């Protein structure tokens with residue numbers, strides 16, 4: 024299957040060729056025809072499956088075909104996503120795919136000054152990508168109206184629930200026109216999300232790819248049994264062998280992330296830590312440096328790392344095991360994206376064996392153990 028066979032228009036095909044996307048991913052293959060048909064969609068897919076393009080492409084295409092040059096630009100499509108990092112990444116995707124179409128997109132999120140965002144909105148936009156809090160603020164201030172929305176995307180619905188955004192979403196829904204297309208994405212379907220989807224979607228088509236328990240087989244996974252006090256030495260010796268790779272290290276706590284970053288810095292390893300106690304600016308700078316390769320190693324907590332999308336991330340290290348087994352799958356899913364090869368190394372201290380058992384149960388795979396003295 025090719026993008027052309029999915030009836031994608033020339034300007035978008037050109038943008039996809041520029042991105043070097045050769046063939047659609049499974050979620051794209053399934054979701055794009057449904058969305059182009061104007062139907063509602065319930066997409067069960069996690070980050071890393073190519074789901075952003077699966078909703079962005081049909082929206083850009085539908086808007087560009089109905090473009091009326093004489094009309095004032097009004098927000099015709101709205102994408103809601105739980106974190107700033109995801110919002111920025113989705114906005115970048117829209118910018119890339121819409122490059123040759125004349126369709127404009129804008130992103131808004133909290134934690135930074137409103138002014139530049141308001142100025143951009145006043146310049147006119149066709150597509151708005153937003154986190155829920157800032158969106159509601161600007162609606163209340165009458166900077167934004169949702170009355171012209173024709174396409175609505177709810178991204179990462181289960182994380183919205185986790186992060187306490189469900190009430191915000193419920194406040195937004197009555198402000199949307201009834202006549203609209205809704206594309207609803209979630210990695211998992213807890214009862215509350217299932218219920219929410221039923222109130223939002225109209226005769227949806229369900230599309231499901233790679234359930235959360237499955238790890239793509241392009242990711243090589245290794246396990247190190249190590250006493251807690253020896254973890255930092257092991258990390259340093261492993262990093263010494265992987266000098267030019269981009270590495271994402273996961274820590275369970277903010278304090279732990281800072282500590283790991285301090286130890287590495289002392290050993291001369293250039294690295295940065297990102298977590299919720301850092302300012303939005305500092306987090307964004309660290310991510311930009313990591314994406315450009317200026318910083319090779321980043322230490323992150325699970326919340327801060329949500330949705331981090333680095334095209335060439337080769338190595339993920341689980342310095343600590345996560346409390347929830349699904350988090351392991353999310354973590355290592357940051358590497359081995361879109362068919363690329365990736366490696367995930369996991370450190371397990373004796374007190375973490377219980378969590379390891381859960382992970383192996385969920386993924387249905389016993390991790391390959393490497394001798395502790397690396």
Ligand code: AMP
Nearest residue numbers: 044046047048070071072073074075361
């Ligand atoms: P997502 O699940 O939307 O976060 O996308 C995961 C990654 O896959 C992103 O880095 C995209 O740029 C990349 N990607 C999406 N679609 C394709 C495709 N058809 N071919 C190659 N890479 C893709």
